[in-house]
Amino acid sequence: MKEMPVTTPHQGSSWQKKAKFQKLMFILMAITPAFGGYVLFTLYPNILSIYYSVLDWNGIGQKTYVGLLNFKNMFQDYYVWRALWHNILFMITIPPLVIFISLILAYVLTNKSYKGSSILKVVFFFPNVLSTVAVSLLWAFIYDGTFGLLNAGLRLIGLDVGNFYWLGEKSTALWATIPPSVWGLVGFYFVIFLNAMATIPKSLYEAATLEGANHMNKLFSITIPLITPIIRVAALFLMLGVFKGFENILILTNGGPSGSTDVIGLYMFNIAFGSGSHNYGYASAIGMFLFVIMVGAKLVIDKFTANKSSEY
Incomplete structure (x- = not known):
């Protein structure tokens, strides 16, 4: 009878780490487009709005800080x-x-x-x-x-x-x-x-x-x-x-x-x-x-x- 290969604890741990890494990469690849769009088109403009709200600026010329x-x-x-x-x-x-x-x-x-x-x-x-x-x-x-x-x-x-x-x-x-x-x-x-x-x-x-x-x-x-x-x-x-x-x-x-x-x-x-x-x-x-x-x-x-x- 042919003997089955024996998996050592080290090999099992390595396989689990590889599976976790692949799962993590899949999740990152899945959420990156949506999260990137959120950051680029929602979060970043809102942060800029906070910055612009304390300025006197017409969108082209010199920015002047006016506080509140x-x-x-x-x-x-x-x-x-x-x-x-x-x-x-x-x-x-x-x-x-x-x-x-x-x-x-x-x-x-x-x-x-x-x-x-x-x-x-x-x-x-x-x-x-x-x-x-x-x-x-x-x-x-x-x-x-x-x-x-x-x-x-x-x-x-x-x-x-x-x-x-x-x-x-x-x-x-x-x-x-x-x-x-x-x-x-x-x-x-x-x-x-x-x-x-x-x-x-x-x-x-x-x-x-x-x-x-x-x-x-x-x-x-x-x-x-x-x-x-x-x-x-x-x-x-x-x-x-x-x-x-x-x-x-x-x-x-x-x-x-x-x-x-x-x-x-x-x-x-x-x-x-x-x-x-x-x-x-x-x-x-x-x-x-x-x-x-x-x-x-x-x-x-x-x-x-x-x-x-x-x-x-």
């Missing part, structure tokens, strides 16, 4: 606080509307049998396929005073507002920027809630039906409690995204008329890259302020929306 002067000027800047108020207004209106509409649409398509339900899913998700620029331009046409669909629709029901420019009046411009944001965001969260509801056993709804529960009872007693963690994450992403976003405002109104739709991200952008003099230092100070607010908002959301999961 940019922050002092920022806290005394009326336009910063006006823009911040607009951000807060968007943060308390857009996320609840998006979540409410997305939940209702997802629940209806999950618990109702429609022949064209697959087509409806595509229709509801379609706005999310469009870019922010396309959505904003579409709604700018809807709000147009001369050729806009909104004024035409109002005339059809007997409300003739003339050539009213919804984005050109202080009384309506700010509120008119909310529907484009809601319309553009509903599709994404509709799909998320739809997939979450698909995991809920049908037997729970059948048992509730036998006990005489209507759709409202099922929604608030079964569906929402079971997908609460998903709703919590959606609310967090919506609030932070709405707070820092400004692309649609830039295209719809560019902060006008007379700053009535300005948000803090757009104000910072115009200071750094807008027409006239550029002040990267002051814009970076506003960016640091925005970062602190977003971290604080995240902590508040975590505190008042406990991460509780329901089991079935």
Whole structure:
């Protein structure tokens, strides 16, 4: 009989070290591209922003150290606080509307049998396929005073507002920027809630039906409690995204008329890259302020929306 080779303790230890080294190299090769991108495009710019926030610099000329002067000027800047108020207004209106509409649409398509339900899913998700620029331009046409669909629709029901420019009046411009944001965001969260509801056993709804529960009872007693963690994450992403976003405002109104739709991200952008003099230092100070607010908002959301999961 042929004898089996005997592995000495030294050889076994060497093989284990080689396996660990190969595993370590594989992990490094796997995470290096993602981590490198994070360092290059997120961490490094943020560190530079901290450095720029204590400078008086236009991005080209000589850098001048000013210490905390940019922050002092920022806290005394009326336009910063006006823009911040607009951000807060968007943060308390857009996320609840998006979540409410997305939940209702997802629940209806999950618990109702429609022949064209697959087509409806595509229709509801379609706005999310469009870019922010396309959505904003579409709604700018809807709000147009001369050729806009909104004024035409109002005339059809007997409300003739003339050539009213919804984005050109202080009384309506700010509120008119909310529907484009809601319309553009509903599709994404509709799909998320739809997939979450698909995991809920049908037997729970059948048992509730036998006990005489209507759709409202099922929604608030079964569906929402079971997908609460998903709703919590959606609310967090919506609030932070709405707070820092400004692309649609830039295209719809560019902060006008007379700053009535300005948000803090757009104000910072115009200071750094807008027409006239550029002040990267002051814009970076506003960016640091925005970062602190977003971290604080995240902590508040975590505190008042406990991460509780329901089991079935």
